[in-house]
Amino acid sequence: MNNGDDTAYYLHCGYKVIAIEANNELCKAASIRFQRQIENNQLKIINQAISNEEKELTFYVNTLNSHWSSLDINWASRNDSQFVELKTRGVTLSSLFEKFGCPYFMKVDIEGADLIAIQQLIGQKSIPEFLSIEDCRYGFEYIDTLRKIGYKKFALSNQALVPQSPDVKRNYEFPAGASGMFGEDLKTVWLEHDDFVEQYGTLVRNRTTLQKIADDPNSIWWDIHARF
Numbered sequence: 001m002n003n004g005d006d007t008a009y010y011l012h013c014g015y016k017v018i019a020i021e022a023n024n025e026l027c028k029a030a031s032i033r034f035q036r037q038i039e040n041n042q043l044k045i046i047n048q049a050i051s052n053e054e055k056e057l058t059f060y061v062n063t064l065n066s067h068w069s070s071l072d073i074n075w076a077s078r079n080d081s082q083f084v085e086l087k088t089r090g091v092t093l094s095s096l097f098e099k100f101g102c103p104y105f106m107k108v109d110i111e112g113a114d115l116i117a118i119q120q121l122i123g124q125k126s127i128p129e130f131l132s133i134e135d136c137r138y139g140f141e142y143i144d145t146l147r148k149i150g151y152k153k154f155a156l157s158n159q160a161l162v163p164q165s166p167d168v169k170r171n172y173e174f175p176a177g178a179s180g181m182f183g184e185d186l187k188t189v190w191l192e193h194d195d196f197v198e199q200y201g202t203l204v205r206n207r208t209t210l211q212k213i214a215d216d217p218n219s220i221w222w223d224i225h226a227r228f
Contacts, residue, residue: 001045002067004030005178006107011037014174018100020110022049022059022088022133023069044100050110050117051090059088067177072112088181093120094136102126105182108133115141121149130183132157135222139200147193151226154196155188156203159221169196179223188223 001007001019003026010017011034021027027047029162036044048051049059049071060076067171069083070076075201076083106128108117114133127149133142143154164181165187166173174180191199202210204222212219 001024001030002109003045003177004033005175006033007043009172009174009178009180011042013170013182015104016041018096018103019041019043020046020048020050020091020096022047022086023066024063024086024088025061034063046056046091046096048091049115050093050113052092052120054092054095055090057088057090059086060084061086062159068111070111070113075112078186084094093117094124096202097124099128099158103128105130105132107131107179107182109179114138118142118145118149120228124203127151130225130227132179132182132223132225134159135224137205139222139224140197141196143193143200146224146226149226151228153190153192153227154223155187155190155227156189157184157186157223157225159223160219170207183227188225190225190227 001021007017007030009018022045025044030045031038034043046145049057051057051071057071060070060073062076062081062083064081066076069075078223108114108131110117115138118133131151157180162174162178165177165180167181167185209220
């Protein structure tokens with residue numbers, strides 16, 4: 001969930017939202033921001049961390065950038081930044097699906113645990129119709145895992161351009177850092193697996209793009225979308 005900007009859009013669209021966030025301070029802030037939606041049972045905030053183990057875990061909160069907070073200390077301390085530790089509990093997707101049902105769309109952006117999350121979908125009886133995951137150096141592995149889950153078509157979304165692409169149909173403008181539209185509303189081309197892997201390698205993993213990201217991480221970053 002992080003700061004709740006994506007949650008705000010999903011709520012605006014009329015969806016019922018189950019938001020997972022390990023940082024209790026962000027959960028408190030979101031509870032105030034979305035008090036009405038929580039009272040109306042449109043939003044449920046789960047103050048836990050997606051994990052393979054349902055036990056107490058250490059979560060590392062980056063004090064410079066909350067987006068970098070992670071269960072992985074190496075992710076949370078990137079660029080020699082400072083962090084504080086807090087205790088949270090792990091929760092599996094199986095438990096969440098059993099309690100709340102399988103979501104129509106699942107947004108995955110959990111800094112170092114993304115692969116753990118989508119791997120839990122392999123063999124699940126019910127799978128989200130649409131899924132998106134923030135790209136990183138493990139992108140090829142993400143794509144392969146999504147294929148193993150059963151997804152057939154894939155698409156890229158340049159997240160740096162999201163604020164320039166409002167949801168005109170729903171009269172909604174996205175703030176910087178938001179993930180934007182998804183599913184049928186996504187303004188991009190959906191490709192079969194092999195064609196997408198070629199596009200991903202050419203467009204995202206080429207030397208020029210990687211250098212641009214290294215020079216300015218906010219200049220371009222991607223979400224990988226998947227559907228049946």
